Amino acid sequence: MLTDWYARWMYVWETRLTTRDENRVVRPLEWGFEWIAPFLEANGFGDAVPPSGVERDGQQAEAAMIRINQLLIRHSDIFFGYKRPTDFRLEERHPQLFPTNVRPETLAKDAALQQQAAEGKLPPAQFLRFTSPELTPYPENDLANARWYPAPAHKDPARPKQAIVVLPQWNADGFSHNSLCAIFNRMGVSALRLSKPYHDIRRPRELERSDYAVSANIGRTISACRQAVVDIRCCLDWLEEQGYEHFGVLGTSLGSCYAFLASAHDVRLRVNAFNHASTSFGDVVWAGQSTRHVRQALEQEGFTQERLRALWSAISPVNYFPQFAGPGANGAGKNVLLVYANYDLTFPREYSLQVVDAFRRHGVRFEPRVLPCGHYTTGETPFKFIDGWYLGWFIYRAFKALREENAAGMRAEAAQESNLEEEAISR
Numbered sequence: 001m002l003t004d005w006y007a008r009w010m011y012v013w014e015t016r017l018t019t020r021d022e023n024r025v026v027r028p029l030e031w032g033f034e035w036i037a038p039f040l041e042a043n044g045f046g047d048a049v050p051p052s053g054v055e056r057d058g059q060q061a062e063a064a065m066i067r068i069n070q071l072l073i074r075h076s077d078i079f080f081g082y083k084r085p086t087d088f089r090l091e092e093r094h095p096q097l098f099p100t101n102v103r104p105e106t107l108a109k110d111a112a113l114q115q116q117a118a119e120g121k122l123p124p125a126q127f128l129r130f131t132s133p134e135l136t137p138y139p140e141n142d143l144a145n146a147r148w149y150p151a152p153a154h155k156d157p158a159r160p161k162q163a164i165v166v167l168p169q170w171n172a173d174g175f176s177h178n179s180l181c182a183i184f185n186r187m188g189v190s191a192l193r194l195s196k197p198y199h200d201i202r203r204p205r206e207l208e209r210s211d212y213a214v215s216a217n218i219g220r221t222i223s224a225c226r227q228a229v230v231d232i233r234c235c236l237d238w239l240e241e242q243g244y245e246h247f248g249v250l251g252t253s254l255g256s257c258y259a260f261l262a263s264a265h266d267v268r269l270r271v272n273a274f275n276h277a278s279t280s281f282g283d284v285v286w287a288g289q290s291t292r293h294v295r296q297a298l299e300q301e302g303f304t305q306e307r308l309r310a311l312w313s314a315i316s317p318v319n320y321f322p323q324f325a326g327p328g329a330n331g332a333g334k335n336v337l338l339v340y341a342n343y344d345l346t347f348p349r350e351y352s353l354q355v356v357d358a359f360r361r362h363g364v365r366f367e368p369r370v371l372p373c374g375h376y377t378t379g380e381t382p383f384k385f386i387d388g389w390y391l392g393w394f395i396y397r398a399f400k401a402l403r404e405e406n407a408a409g410m411r412a413e414a415a416q417e418s419n420l421e422e423e424a425i426s427r
Contacts, residue, residue: 017377021103026293031061037049048067084234088237091126097113101209127148133227152185164395165248171199213228257277260272263334265320265323271395278355288348341372343373344374372386
């Protein structure tokens, strides 16, 4: 009985948090072929682009979009591939909130931060900027942005430099997850807190929320996902240029989907923390409470969950577990944390359990951690501290294991060289 009471209480709390923002917009269904066509044509897949006017025939448009998804899955190494940017640079400016809701307390916080910046009381911060390989009609969105948290130089010059890319949740403001980055710095791990496409400084002026990242525009949602994935990989390129050797990624909610897809296509990402995860992009949008406005637009056009699942299959983790796991067991050397919540109404628990099952079936080395709360309540006391402990303790141990692996490799090389010298002397 106590368990039932707790569940009801948690669901009420979770629902209250997911319904307090009143600026969600129900946007009409759009197929969005124009968002994918440039990539297809540039990579020799122009035949997959449907003829002009196909959008007027729903059945033909749906069939064409499904074929495109299937094509992208078969060629995911190209779809999530990219040309390395040549304009990496660090920019210094005052951090900004970029709120995504219009609640009075949020607007007051934003005003206070702007006032502090104007009075010189808010220290400036460094941001990595570069042109995203996935270009869109929005110049502000195409200029990638990642707040830079460099860890202090270690007293041991032989210690490998380590860094993590951090992706907050959908509609995160400009300060979300910054405290985690500061914690990682204390572990000796540098961090890039990446602004996802259409988020904070990358958000087009016409938007109050980061709607274009996930919406009833099928093609634009696919484009946003590709952009996020290649931006993560570009961050690793820049970090390599700075001398970093070990890399990780931490994603929350939508960020975890992007992080998984990047790691499945980039062997450099050895440390992986997925904070709320699911298998199918379409399942979460259809069943999740925070995407009910997107589902409303799709239901008005007669869509079902199964049809939506197929339309976003190319950006669904379920189709990339073999790549993530690699040719052998233990996730091709990846160390993985999976955090999910028992009372999640945004990433329903059943889909997180599918991730658990998939990791086990593919031999991925991972640690599951379960929160006694929901999706939005993860950000509330005391659950945010529990979640932070899970994430921080895992990141500390995972990067320590990489350092130990590195040291063991150096010892093995030294021993081999010593044996060769001894053999040469004995001859």
